[in-house]
Amino acid sequence: MKSFTMAKTVIENLLKGPATLMYPQRKRTFTAITRGKIENEYPKCIFCGLCSKRCPNYAIAVSKEKKEWEIDRLKCCMCNLCVDVCPVKCLSTDNQYSPPVTEKKMGIQKLGPGGS
């Protein structure tokens, strides 16, 4: 029977430290192309509604009369389709995820003439 077979693993694990991130102290770094939350550059938006029509999850609602653009971040599946179809390119993808929320309606972000 072999002895000290675990010794190498034990010493390695003592010296190496954890494989996980200590989350609140060390935040995760995202890559440049990570598909995160969708951002709208409000002044450029023409409220054509293409993004809301093509969205697979119906997460975007656009109102042309009120000049409002609304996204439900909890419904968004980050497929980037709205960014692709936007005719004036006012939509873009951030490489950060949207922050966690405690209630469903807190995920809705509204952009309108009265400010967001």
Add this chain to the structure above:
Amino acid sequence: MAHRNIIPLGPQHPVLLEPIHFDLVTEDETVVDAVPSISYVHRGLERLVEKRDFNDFVHVADRICGLCSIQHAMGYCQAVEAVMGIEVPERALYLRTIWAELGRIHSHIFWLGVAADGFGYESLFMQSMRLREVVLDIIEETTGARIIFGVCKVGGVRRDIDPETLKGIVQRLTTLGVDLEELTAVFINDYGIKHRLEGVGFISKEDAYTLGCVGPLARASGFDTDMRTIGYAAYPHLDVEPMLEQSGDCYGRCLVRIREIFQSIDLIRQAAGKIPEGPIDVKVKGTPNGEYFSRVEQPRGEVIHYVKGNGSKFLQRFRVRVPTFTNIPAMIKIMKGSQVADIPNIIITLDPCISCTER
């Protein structure tokens, strides 16, 4: 004769995080019959195809399942491309192949972890998840997301991988291979695991053929079925050999999956060496009119995508036949006659993917 009892297993059970229910008819400790029921989380994606532009539906097909994401998108795109007669550039086919193999590696390592957890080896589960992270990082760097690739589109792919990154990927996978050998040696040699898996859940080659088994389940019984050998995407240019085992038991299925991980690493190395320069997509003109069956090898076996277009931009019919659905009759056959204590091992080594089944 012993008294018959019915033991309900699921839909929430410790083996799998996904909902599938079995009524196990038992006599003493032996299972004499099993009645499966699915459809707890049916999503109706096949109906949604009538309301979505065929180009946009790739995003939905991509999200049928997390572990086989790219293969679903690939199968759907292949079918639509065949209907419309689109010739996809060679580079796009190679890129799809590389991503498909990365998907297979991460799915199989995930399976190793979940299986280890099922046998009661929690630290092995943690180690598997640690190694899987390497693959997920590569996927995030090249596609923009960890699980859902979102890179396939009708007529090619959305993103390119530059040669430098590709070299880096091969290097990182080689290092991963060394770590994996250490990890998989436990699965192959450990007495406890062998004791629980060897001879358990046997299915013969004839039964595997008759019941229409696909994927690692069929290959572990010596039934040679691997869709990659029929040559879609870039597989005709690569050296693919189905990984076969003759034992037909849980241990055989475990070995097949372990060998497939190393095969996938090798396939990525081959594809990275042969990838040609050129465009990654072609412009799509017109609408699909006609029908096509496309066959793709998922980590769990063969998936068939049927697409029927009627000349408008909305498809008329879309049907996915997923490997888990095909393997359910075999699952019942294996369960009959086995011990109740072996049921979790049998379910886990079949690797059912319920989100695929409930598309």
